[in-house]
Amino acid sequence: MKRLEILKVLENKRLNEDTYLIVLGSKQQLPKMLPGQFVQIKVENKNIFLRRPISIHDVDYAGNNFSMLVQVVGEGTRSMSQLSPGSAVDVVFPLGNSFSIPLTGEKPLLIGGGVGIAPLKFLAKQLVNNGFKPDILLGFREVKRVICYEEFIEIGKVFVTTEDGSLGIKGYVTEHPVLVSGEYDRVFCCGPEAMMRAVASKCKENGIKCEVSLENLMGCGIGACLCCVVDTVNGNTCTCTDGPVFNIDQLKW
């Protein structure tokens, strides 16, 4: 069930030059949250009117807290990056659909680009809990921007690409041989749209099932304003309620 709650910042850690890991805690038991879902953060800044949608990175039910990755791209995310531990944050959550659970025996590959790796940690953990052995392919611009690497190697086998070759294989994630190794039945992907489109087309060529997590400008996050639509085979569809996760077969990519 969705709720509006004032949560407390438990931790705010800078991961690279512009990306932060923020942990939010509740005094109550957290609602059931699913990998791929997001939260809507109210930014305490008089220049910001709308909430900001942010992916759920990881959930600690025992500790009643969850984390998110915030990359500073504008004034809203800049304000969020400055939240100090102990401060209160007004949050509407959990929102949106989720990545699907693969079929028994399927081998999943998780592909993340930059801060788009955010929802993949919670997903990877969930997959492991359900008996799957996901591999993880992470793409970054350069080694200085690599985040969460240690978190992922604890969960599964990790491959890395950087655009300048400063870590892992040089190039984009779509250039990594693992993607077309024939080992994977299903890809879960989140990152910049250009990257997801490239991954989607590789998956189509190779007959791999693929789900992507989209990011659109959002108003309400609960399906009321119809602002965040994506053009699907079923017409204009809300990213916030019918997504953010879409099977690529639904998209007109």
Next chain:
Amino acid sequence: MVNLSFSIGGLAFKNPILTASGTFGYGGEFDDFIDVSKLGGIIVKGTSLEPREGNPYPRMAETPSGMLNAVGLQNKGIDYFESEIYPNVVKYDTNVIINVNGSTIDDYVALTERINLLEGIPAIELNISCPNVKKGGMVFGINPDSARDVVRAVRKVCKKKMIVKLSPNVTDIVAFAKIVEEEGADAISLINTLLGMAVDVKRMKPSLSTITGGLSGPAIKPVAVRMVWQVAKAVKIPVIGLGGITCANDALEFFLAGASAVQIGTYSFIDPTISITILEGVNNYLESKGFTDIKDIIGYINR
């Protein structure tokens, strides 16, 4: 106990806090957050005879103290509403009002005739003020003659109470209010969004796919309060005020300026519980000031 009730053409509302069309979905989107039945009424998403896909993305831009939208009345049409939405929405113990749209007068009339058959819908809100559609909508609402024609045609067939939602994108709002009253509207709601525009400087393109869109949010509240004040003095039918309400104080501005009721719009996006918070806040204000009936403060500033 404060009496918060009001009525439109004999249709009773338990309180004057309604939700604005296009900002509250069909109510169900808010079930997790509030008891929708506590509201005086909900005006559900603008509905048309045929399904509408709306405008392409991007259809929203954040602006200072508000937002522009160019949704373009995306909805699945009256057939879908009747079979899928209606059975659920009538379960709410409140007045469920359909916002009625069309590209032609015939569309408006045909849709109204369909709604006449829906027993659980006590009123319509005639939308002649949507700025985001090429045909119909605001085209009717910014020309006095076409405004008269569409209201007259719908009134002739409408068996429900009829609220007409006015566009602020006119020079003389009072003239339109008087026309709508003369043609038999039971109430007037105002204001719809103000026509606006934003440019994305980084991309060197308009922010919206449609270039222009409708501005809503706190940025438009002073314009809305002014127009409500002007219209409420000029007509005898109830006036429902909306535009940028974010708290009980904002709602009270509208009541004091002459509105018999208000609609909560865009701010429901930011706080899905705000309509109920405002209801409680208005009640508390009246109690603290010693009023026993909200009618005692409607148009108070004119006394």
